[in-house]
Amino acid sequence: MRIRPFAGGTHPPDRKEGTAGRAVRPGPVPDRIVLPMSQHLGAPCTPLVAKGDRVARGQVVGDVEALISAPVHSPVSGEVTDVGPVLTPGGVRAMAVTIAPDAEQDLTTWVPIQAPRDDVRATVRAAGIVGLGGAAFPTAVKLSPPKQFTIDTVVINGCECEPYLTCDHRVMLERAADVIAGVGLIAAAVGAKAVFIGVEDNKPDAIAALRAATNGAEVEVVALKTHYPQGAEKQLIWAVTGRAVPRGQLPAAIGVLVHNVGTAVAVLEAVELRKPLMERVMTIAGAVGDPSNFLALIGTPIETLVEAAGGLLPDAGRVIAGGPMTGAALASLDVPVVKGTSGVVALTENESAPVVDGDQACIRCGRCVEACPMNLHPFAIASHADRRMWNGVERFNALDCIECGCCSYVCPTRRPLVQLIKVGKAALMAKGVK
Amino acid sequence: MSDATQESASAPVHTRVVAPAPHIAAALTCPQIMLWVIAALLPAALWAVWNMGTPAIITFVASIGSCVLTEFAWNAMMKRKQTIGDLSAIVTGMLLAMSVPPRTPWWICMVGGIVAIGLAKMLFGGLGFNLFNPALVGRAVVMMSWLGVMSEVKPYAGGWFNALSVPASGKLDAINGATRLAIATADRAAQGGYGFDLAKQFGPLLFKNLEGSLGEVSAGLLILGGLVLIVRGIIDWRIPVGYIGSVALLSWAFGSDPIFNVLAGGVLLGAFFMATDYVTSPITKNGRLVFGIGCGVFNIVTRFFGPMPETTTFAILFMNGLAPLIDRMFMPKPFGHIKPAKAVKANA
Ligand code: SF4
Numbered sequence: 001m002r003i004r005p006f007a008g009g010t011h012p013p014d015r016k017e018g019t020a021g022r023a024v025r026p027g028p029v030p031d032r033i034v035l036p037m038s039q040h041l042g043a044p045c046t047p048l049v050a051k052g053d054r055v056a057r058g059q060v061v062g063d064v065e066a067l068i069s070a071p072v073h074s075p076v077s078g079e080v081t082d083v084g085p086v087l088t089p090g091g092v093r094a095m096a097v098t099i100a101p102d103a104e105q106d107l108t109t110w111v112p113i114q115a116p117r118d119d120v121r122a123t124v125r126a127a128g129i130v131g132l133g134g135a136a137f138p139t140a141v142k143l144s145p146p147k148q149f150t151i152d153t154v155v156i157n158g159c160e161c162e163p164y165l166t167c168d169h170r171v172m173l174e175r176a177a178d179v180i181a182g183v184g185l186i187a188a189a190v191g192a193k194a195v196f197i198g199v200e201d202n203k204p205d206a207i208a209a210l211r212a213a214t215n216g217a218e219v220e221v222v223a224l225k226t227h228y229p230q231g232a233e234k235q236l237i238w239a240v241t242g243r244a245v246p247r248g249q250l251p252a253a254i255g256v257l258v259h260n261v262g263t264a265v266a267v268l269e270a271v272e273l274r275k276p277l278m279e280r281v282m283t284i285a286g287a288v289g290d291p292s293n294f295l296a297l298i299g300t301p302i303e304t305l306v307e308a309a310g311g312l313l314p315d316a317g318r319v320i321a322g323g324p325m326t327g328a329a330l331a332s333l334d335v336p337v338v339k340g341t342s343g344v345v346a347l348t349e350n351e352s353a354p355v356v357d358g359d360q361a362c363i364r365c366g367r368c369v370e371a372c373p374m375n376l377h378p379f380a381i382a383s384h385a386d387r388r389m390w391n392g393v394e395r396f397n398a399l400d401c402i403e404c405g406c407c408s409y410v411c412p413t414r415r416p417l418v419q420l421i422k423v424g425k426a427a428l429m430a431k432g433v434k
Numbered sequence: 435m436s437d438a439t440q441e442s443a444s445a446p447v448h449t450r451v452v453a454p455a456p457h458i459a460a461a462l463t464c465p466q467i468m469l470w471v472i473a474a475l476l477p478a479a480l481w482a483v484w485n486m487g488t489p490a491i492i493t494f495v496a497s498i499g500s501c502v503l504t505e506f507a508w509n510a511m512m513k514r515k516q517t518i519g520d521l522s523a524i525v526t527g528m529l530l531a532m533s534v535p536p537r538t539p540w541w542i543c544m545v546g547g548i549v550a551i552g553l554a555k556m557l558f559g560g561l562g563f564n565l566f567n568p569a570l571v572g573r574a575v576v577m578m579s580w581l582g583v584m585s586e587v588k589p590y591a592g593g594w595f596n597a598l599s600v601p602a603s604g605k606l607d608a609i610n611g612a613t614r615l616a617i618a619t620a621d622r623a624a625q626g627g628y629g630f631d632l633a634k635q636f637g638p639l640l641f642k643n644l645e646g647s648l649g650e651v652s653a654g655l656l657i658l659g660g661l662v663l664i665v666r667g668i669i670d671w672r673i674p675v676g677y678i679g680s681v682a683l684l685s686w687a688f689g690s691d692p693i694f695n696v697l698a699g700g701v702l703l704g705a706f707f708m709a710t711d712y713v714t715s716p717i718t719k720n721g722r723l724v725f726g727i728g729c730g731v732f733n734i735v736t737r738f739f740g741p742m743p744e745t746t747t748f749a750i751l752f753m754n755g756l757a758p759l760i761d762r763m764f765m766p767k768p769f770g771h772i773k774p775a776k777a778v779k780a781n782a
Pocket residue numbers: 371372373374375376377378400401402403404405406407408417418421
């Protein structure tokens with residue numbers, strides 16, 4: 001095990017036992033596929049189809065001419081039934097294409113990607129691949145770092161430090177060779193010499209599978225301490241390479257690129273199979289009848305997948321898209337799986353953090369300070385933000401916050417620290433503070 | 435394109451609870467922390483009651499009762515959310531009771547509680563906003579205000595007391611305390627040495643010592659409680675270690691007995707239970723060490739060179755005032771603001 005722990009952090013119970021042993025199975029073909037035009041960071045796509053159009057599996061239904069964007073493909077053959085705003089997992093309404101899948105589906109074929117074969121970047125762009133760890137940043141953009149930076153190291157993120165989620169774990173276990181091959185493509189595309197795969201040491205089987213699959217390839221599988229947020233980009237880079245990303249800069253500035261394991265597999269499939277990103281592995285866990293890992297068609301209503309996982313148990317309360325530390329609570333289950341949806345977690349009332357009104361006092365216990373992986377003073381940022389004292393928010397380096405949630409998690413008075421800090425950050429950004 | 439109105443006419447979209455991330459929380463809550471502190475104080479408190487009986491009970495009831503009632507009444511008057519459920523007022527009441535002599539009149543205890551909670555805590559905005567430790571403010575104010583009354587308070591003279599030498603100063607009262615500490619201090623001032631064997635006092639001070647305040651009955655039980663809090667991660671070891679360490683080191687440097695100076699007087703109650711109050715101590719780790727050392731230095735210097743032997747209260751209150759400045763000295767550098775090689779050290 002590599003001993004270069006980052007400062008701070010916390011250790012929520014990982015609760016992965018429910019799904020860690022469950023092999024990935026195909027998700028159901030739903031009666032409705034809903035494809036938001038903005039499933040990535042950056043410019044939203046423009047719908048390229050209209051109501052009544054027939055679409056084929058793999059066909060592009062939305063795209064836009066913009067540097068930071070990713071096209072959206074239909075994962076089914078069917079008919080477009082609607083083009084209009086829908087509710088998305090993020091809780092906002094966004095333009096989407098809704099498709100009624102044909103009764104007969106051939107999921108083994110698709111419309112191949114139109115891009116030069118030997119151009120990995122163009123292929124990845126055309127495949128609509130985004131970071132599958134949750135941030136959903138267009139992968140092709142990451143593969144084209146600014147000219148002034150030389151990338152010498154690629155770090156693949158297999159930490160999966162969020163409780164409950166096991167989709168990356170299953171991908172590493174079941175598709176170890178594909179992960180290694182995909183990593184190789186990424187490294188070659190950016191000209192990186194060193195390749196690392198960082199995995200938390202609570203997944204020894206995944207570590208073993210990857211090591212067995214390296215097969216002479218220049219890939220080092222690094223077992224990392226199980227500690228939240230080990231999978232946060234800056235903390236991962238630090239643990240694996242010993243380099244600290246300077247404030248306000250991209251990892252590329254220190255010659256490092258980070259990609260998720262699922263992304264590596266998607267890149268491989270795009271290059272080798274000309275397959276666009278139409279499905280992803282995701283976990284449905286927590287208070288459901290049959291916690292599962294699915295290879296879900298993107299656009300499947302979360303409701304359908306939850307049903308396929310045995311439905312919500314009677315004591316299920318909050319349902320979260322993503323992990324419980326950083327995910328978004330869903331107002332409704334009638335929202336689609338998007339490219340960045342790594343899982344859906346149903347929490348019981350007892351497991352959930354209490355709903356608070358913001359009136360929780362800080363008793364200055366110091367737990368948030370100790371837990372902050374960015375070495376900030378979360379209590380101070382939050383208190384200044386609460387009183388709209390933006391100078392204080394800036395002085396306490398709010399913009400360095402990675403919104404990992406450790407501070408709120410440990411706070412004994414349950415003060416909504418991250419929420420207040422986000423308010424402060426938004427105010428600073430609105431003022432143009434860098 | 436479908437129009438939005440048609441859609442919003444259907445079933446409500448919002449069907450489930452939403453709340454901001456993180457959606458899970460660590461188990462430890464504020465009332466649980468206070469319960470741990472209460473539990474850690476309890477052995478020493480019960481031992482005092484066992485030995486001193488009714489006067490000790492009256493002191494506890496009056497102090498805790500007035501602290502809780504004051505907080506309750508303040509919140510009710512100000513139409514604020516009731517906060518007595520966080521249990522911090524009970525902790526304040528216990529600490530106040532344990533920092534005064536057992537035969538302190540009940541009404542003085544009550545005034546102490548009102549001052550502690552009303553003046554030192556609620557006036558500042560309640561838990562988390564006070565600059566000074568409420569219990570210590572309460573104690574300081576009643577001790578100063580009723581010097582005459584307090585000096586009439588008859589000290590408990592337990593079995594061990596008679597074994598002491600005649601105090602050099604001859605003056606016995608409950609403020610200076612007819613305590614071993616007071617006698618030793620007076621001896622030292624008058625003769626430059628001690629009229630009795632300090633080392634022979636360790637036993638009584640550790641296990642049964644009835645002539646000081648309620649909190650001085652058993653140094654041993656206070657240490658036990660303090661260790662429990664450290665082991666459970668409720669308090670940071672840096673404050674008691676800095677405090678007790680500097681008291682011991684300085685006493686030794688000034689030619690006195692380090693163990694006697696740690697065990698006698700309010701040092702242990704102060705170091706484990708009062709200086710460690712989250713709200714009024716620094717939040718940074720280095721700051722806490724500095725704060726603890728500062729308390730110890732102030733305490734021992736004023737004990738040896740000041741007018742009174744018992745200066746724990748003022749040592750901690752003084753350092754409370756400095757806590758914000760100490761924190762400012764130790765503002766952390768965010769990760770990524772310094773070179774990696776240095777970051778390891780700074781973050782450790
Ligand atoms: S302040 Fe930001 S980075 Fe620090 S613990 Fe809180 S959310 Fe994480």
